[in-house]
Amino acid sequence: MKLFECQHCGQLLYFENTRCERCGHVLGYLADRSALSALTPEGGGRWRALAFPGEEFRFCANAIHDVCNWLVLADGPDAFCRACRLNRTIPDLGVPAHLLLWQRLEAAKHRLVYGLLRLKLPVTSRFEDPGSGLVFDFLAGSSGAFQEGPQVMTGHREGVITIDIAEADDAERERHRQDMAEPFRTLLGHFRHEVGHHYWDRLVRDSVWHDAFREMFGDERANYAEALAAHYANGPRPDWQERFISGYAGSHPWEDFAETWAHYLHIVDTLETAAAFGMCVRPATGRHPVIVMEIDFDPCRQRDFDALISAWLPLTYAVNSLNHSMGQPDLYPFVLAPAVMGKLRFIHGLIHGPEVLKEYS
Incomplete structure (x- = not known):
């Protein structure tokens, strides 16, 4: 998640903010431009965004319920945001x-x-x-x-x-x-997992990725209902930690994909937040270069999967340790075994384009 800045006073803003705490400007999010903008009222429910002063916007119709701060074009056909x-x-x-x-x-x-x-x-x-x-x-x-x-x-x-x-x-x-x-x-984890099933249908099913998916995750034609029933009756596979991101991922190839997809989104979004805060990891003791990290790239645009993981692992070591200092469990309580790394790499290639398919062929 990016950080934002008030265009009127320079105050640091967060994604869910609806008003600048310093200058009081109402804020709205422009999804197609990935921008949180200070607004000035134009009357009749219309607002001018300081980030894009040449256009006028309206709030999403769900703003009246305090569930949305996103904007739509004032003269556009949509009452609801993306x-x-x-x-x-x-x-x-x-x-x-x-x-x-x-x-x-x-x-x-x-x-x-x-x-x-x-x-x-x-x-x-x-x-x-x-x-x-x-x-x-x-x-x-x-x-x-x-x-x-x-x-x-x-x-x-x-x-x-x-x-x-x-x-x-x-x-x-x-x-x-x-x-x-x-x-x-978590709620966000639920959403990321379930949308992974949707993107399997959109991006994998009957595509150039389908054979590579079966090689990596298994054959999804295995009976889904029977697989889940066996999982709930018998528990996770004994060797799941060597092959899957979670015990549930081992129940069926579709669930393996959805779990891995969710974790890829966890990784990219958390790295983007860390980059926005200028976070780096450089332990004051020890000489282990693997746990040194600085994010000098946009995680959402980074095509080098190894660069993402090289930043992610040190970050998890650091934030898990911070949680322990507060008496809390690990923020990220998962081990990325080599087989899981391969599946995450597959998701990365799926998102960033078919030209990297050769890595899995």
């Missing part, structure tokens, strides 16, 4: 507890869409592209605290990502994490 146009079903706002949960869901989803756009991945809604677009259904159901219908299963099916809104409740999510014996469970 992120909110992906919604097919939102929680029932007649239930008081749902608004807060939806706000948390949208905060995670907007970060997801930011990252996808930064990586120049196709982001279209099913309303724009009925054949291959993406939509989200935010539903209540699985938790007694939020139940309003049948059980809801978070997952993906043919471009439809369903998220159980109970996942936005910290206590519910932690209970699920412990029940599933997961080291890591």
Whole structure:
């Protein structure tokens, strides 16, 4: 995630900021330009962005619910922004507890869409592209605290990502994490995992990458329902740590891909944040060059996978140690075995272009 600067006063700004704390200017995000801009009112709900003074904008229609600070062209056809146009079903706002949960869901989803756009991945809604677009259904159901219908299963099916809104409740999510014996469970992680299934359909299925995928991850034609049933009945494979990023990744090639995809997005976004803060790692003791790191590149544009990993590993050593100093568990509690590195490299090539396919052929 980038950092931003108020065009009026130079104050440091963060992605979710809606008003500059120094000068008071209202702020709005321009997704197609990856810019958070200070705004001046033009009347009638129209705003002029100081970053692009030649144009006028309106806030996304979801801004009235405090779930979005993104902008659309004032004279354009869209009422909703690039992120909110992906919604097919939102929680029932007649239930008081749902608004807060939806706000948390949208905060995670907007970060997801930011990252996808930064990586120049196709982001279209099913309303724009009925054949291959993406939509989200935010539903209540699985938790007694939020139940309003049948059980809801978070997952993906043919471009439809369903998220159980109970996942936005910290206590519910932690209970699920412990029940599933997961080291890591976040809202943003859910979004990144489920969208990995969507991009498998968009980028891998029946493409030049398909054979390479099967060689790297396995044959996805293995019965999916039976594979998941076996995983939940028997637990993860005994050797999963040598071959997979997580125990769940070993359940089926589709889940392996989605888990690896999510971790690639974790890595790139965290490196971008570290670069924005000018972070470097240079231990004051020891002479091990592997844990020295400085990010002098844009992680979203870096075509050299080894450069990403050379920065990522020292950063994880440092931030995990910082967490320990606060009595917290590892921020990134995963080991990137050589087989996992190969899968991450595949994702990197998939995102950055078919010309690197030769690495997997």
